[in-house]
Amino acid sequence: MPTFNAPPPGERWSYIGRYGKPGISRRELPCVFLAAAIAVGCLALLLLWVRWLTMAEESDLYLVTGSVLQAPKLIRSSDPVIRILVQTNGRPIAIYEDDLSLSPEIMNLKWGDQVTARVKFLRQSRAHGKYHIWELKHDGVTIQSYQDAYRYQTRVNERWTTYALGLGLLAAILLTAALALRIHYGAWVDPTPIEVPEP
Numbered sequence: 001m002p003t004f005n006a007p008p009p010g011e012r013w014s015y016i017g018r019y020g021k022p023g024i025s026r027r028e029l030p031c032v033f034l035a036a037a038i039a040v041g042c043l044a045l046l047l048l049w050v051r052w053l054t055m056a057e058e059s060d061l062y063l064v065t066g067s068v069l070q071a072p073k074l075i076r077s078s079d080p081v082i083r084i085l086v087q088t089n090g091r092p093i094a095i096y097e098d099d100l101s102l103s104p105e106i107m108n109l110k111w112g113d114q115v116t117a118r119v120k121f122l123r124q125s126r127a128h129g130k131y132h133i134w135e136l137k138h139d140g141v142t143i144q145s146y147q148d149a150y151r152y153q154t155r156v157n158e159r160w161t162t163y164a165l166g167l168g169l170l171a172a173i174l175l176t177a178a179l180a181l182r183i184h185y186g187a188w189v190d191p192t193p194i195e196v197p198e199p
Helices: 026-054 100-107 146-185
Strands: 062-075 081-087 092-097 114-124 129-138 141-144
Touching: 026 146, 062 092, 062 100, 081 100, 081 114, 092 114, 100 129, 100 141, 129 146
Parallel strands: 092 129
Antiparallel strands: 062 081, 062 114, 081 092, 114 129, 129 141
8 A cells, every 4th residue: 555754744834824823734735726726717617608708699689779978988997998878769878899999980979979789788787778889880880890899809709718728727737736736645635633722
């Protein structure tokens, strides 16, 4: 039977167990690495799921027609998007565009301009519904076509896929390390009870 030269049960990392608090035994490293691998793997899957949610087929889109209620505005300093408030027959809605290459044409819109858009529902706020623009026209002139929006979103999703694959690789490395540590120490966690000194 193989034997393992595990550290003494009471041995713990001093820089984690400072100030009288219990530290982490080296024999708990397999569990730590396993938890990290699961967390990173879940984050990679989340990125892929978000990528899928951002796409829209033409049959999924809503037609919106109305007048500009408020001039387009660039919001959020990080990852900025353009917001346009539109008054429809029912209620005001906010439509958003994240392709900033279209900002010159969109920012020229002003109060009262008639716009037609095909949009995907994002969420409902207290004041108005929020939608993402997939096609936008001003007085019958196309500012953004569905095909342009689809190509732009595909490029964005390719970046998200790259990030997800990188996280997936990191998760695989962490899982491999967890399995190697599990084989080395013979257990996922340190079975030694932790003794906390009384104050």
